[in-house]
Amino acid sequence: MILLWRTPQRLMQILIWGGLDVILFGFLTKYLNTMGEAQFAFVPTLLGGIILLDVLMRFQQGTTTPVLEDIWSNNLLNYFASPLRVSEYVLGLIASSLVTTALATSVMVLLAHVAFGFSLLALGLPLAGFLVVLFLFGIALGIVGATIVLRFGPSAEWYVWPMTAVLSPFVGVLYPIDVLPPFMQAVSQVLAPTYVFEGMRDILLRGEFSPGELVIGLVLALISVALAQLLFMRTYKSVVRMGLLARYSAEGL
């Protein structure tokens, strides 16, 4: 967090990508709305989907990136040879992710409202539930990303950056999952964000909200967090057994 406040470039990096997404999809949806007197509300559904996907991506990257930074700066050994507990380290990752995501989301929501007249708050109270699901699932993905980096070292960053993007076709960010082939739909059913994006479309297009679907999403997100944490702890133990923490520091020299 010290680095974030003292280095404007880092802050810009967090804010700029979300802002660009809103601008790009904002104009695209505006254009789509002008075509053939469209009957479909492109702006809220596509822009809403993109903003919520960005929230998910921010949570994931906000959790994983600090681990990469600790490896890049040869600092992993200093942290893990201190009294810091592994659970405290993970909580620190989650806390910093919350701050960075809150910042990025605020900018996107503000920009979407000012430039394209779309308010995410139009989703009403269910929005809080959607954000909780995305937070939990994003954290779970972030912890999995941190696990991959911890186990395979800094070069594994290339597995981590596209994690959310790889899942996005399955969770129906821009389209209902009905359009997916059956095997993809089967995958969609076990991914918590699916219930967020489907729920969002139900509210915006039909004015309906199914609390039961949100609960399913929430349960799946909680299971994802538990599994991710279990994976991280098991991997940490094997990383300690193999001596990788010390090796990453030595490799950096």
Next chain:
Amino acid sequence: MSVLEVRDLRKTYGDVHAVDGISFSVKKGEIVGLLGPNGAGKTTTINMILGVLGPTGGSIEIDGLSVQEKRSEAMERTNFTAVYAHLPGNLTVMQNLRVFGLLYGVQRLPERIAELLVEFDLVQFAHTKCGLLSSGEQTRVSLAKAMLNYPQLLLLDEPTASLDPSTARAAREKIREFATKNSGGVLWTSHNMHEVAEVCDRVLFLSHGKILLEGDPKSLPGQHGKKDLEELFITVAREPLSLDLENV
């Protein structure tokens, strides 16, 4: 009373015995030199004491606390500096000391940082990013970080490797003073045998993961017919089996 107790410590990687059943202790106020050629198992031993490398067998206790079972509590009483563990270069000296002071739960942290900045001649670099410091200055920051929490056990892996002779001497004095004043035990690895002979109360010679020799660095060379510690080191490194271990 021992601040560090290592018993039958082992670490194997497949068929390779990196550390092969070593036992030793470090008493309060004592500086113990862990010597040996590259690959002897010194850093592996230190990493196991720090809890960042899991041993294959044996036990480690710091101030009576098992590192395997109570790592966090044991590390509250420990600190370290190693040539391969630089502090983050994108944080200033002050920020680094503050972050690690918080991690180690240091009481009256601002006062402690101010003391260390003076003690290690770092006042003028307080707001300089560590990455911009010379390697000698970075080593001084690492030493200051290592003493932040008044550790009971201080692990130093080649702490003076990048210091000029004058700064290295000052650092040795600080560490000696730390051991005396603070009653802390120090485990020190170094390839500078003159330094080891000057500072250490006792040395352990490690080769192929085993402790071959142990004793007073001033009298040990003579016991093995060598003129000084450096000559003894070279013998251990080149032909450990030729030593008359019965005399130890």
